[in-house]
């Protein structure tokens with residue numbers, strides 16, 4: 001990232017949506033979270049956060065949809081419950097900053113879709129506020145603050161393809177040299193992440209499950225850029241509970257496969273399905289066919305891996 005001078009008044013930061021190419025979920029921990037073994041993958045689909053310095057003590061958030069993106073921002077709060085707002089306040093307190101900030105979030109990532117859009121906004125807000133306030137915090141410090149805000153925030157800072165452990169906050173890069181092409185098909189109706197985890201615990205009642213691990217075959221397929229190998233190892237322990245809670249997800253999965261997706265998996269806790277396509281043209285065609293099928297609200301072609309939260313030229 002380019003160095004940013006103390007005089008910076010306004011900065012724009014872009015942060016990626018993510019999918020979990022694999023998500024293994026362990027037993028419920030005493031702290032209320034589940035231990036994970038996951039492969040995160042950052043996508044070109046991204047949100048932007050524009051930060052401008054404001055009067056001391058003032059933090060405000062405005063949320064708009066990128067024109068033509070079709071993202072419904074009505075459900076996104078602009079008050080202090082917004083994750084980007086919380087990110088700014090957390091950094092302000094941590095770094096002892098007097099100055100305030102005005103945040104403008106430009107959304108392209110579908111809301112409440114299991115794509116970590118809120119976490120992307122929080123990661124972007126951390127990087128943007130760090131720049132306009134010139135706090136001098138390093139990426140590692142921002143990631144530690146990010147982990148307090150949500151399990152997916154450290155990955156939105158990190159980007160690329162990464163193994164995630166702990167509750168998702170411990171990251172190690174995964175070699176994945178070639179671009180992978182995906183279609184994100186968002187099913188109707190949101191899903192609550194805690195509810196999906198709780199449903200998994202109920203399904204597993206009495207059989208809490210061993211510590212999860214990522215299949216070696218997936219890591220070597222990613223390293224070899226073997227699209228069929230990646231497709232064969234897509235997996236998500238939250239898929240079954242998400243499909244129970246939102247049966248329309250099953251229909252989306254079936255439709256994508258019938259329409260020729262190389263593979264498909266529910267992303268995170270849903271209700272988005274990530275379909276793998278053989279190349280960019282196949283992804284574009286699949287997105288058009290899925291949209292026409294009426295099985296999902298929206299189908300977006302995209303690709304990965306993309307960078308973590310980064311400052312755009314200004």
Ligand code: C5P
Pocket residue numbers: 032033034035036149150151152166167168193194197
């Ligand atoms: O960290 P995040 O805000 O995304 O977590 C939301 C909820 O999802 C948690 O309160 C918890 O119920 C569930 N969760 C979990 N295990 C994880 C991540 C999230 O049980 N590793």
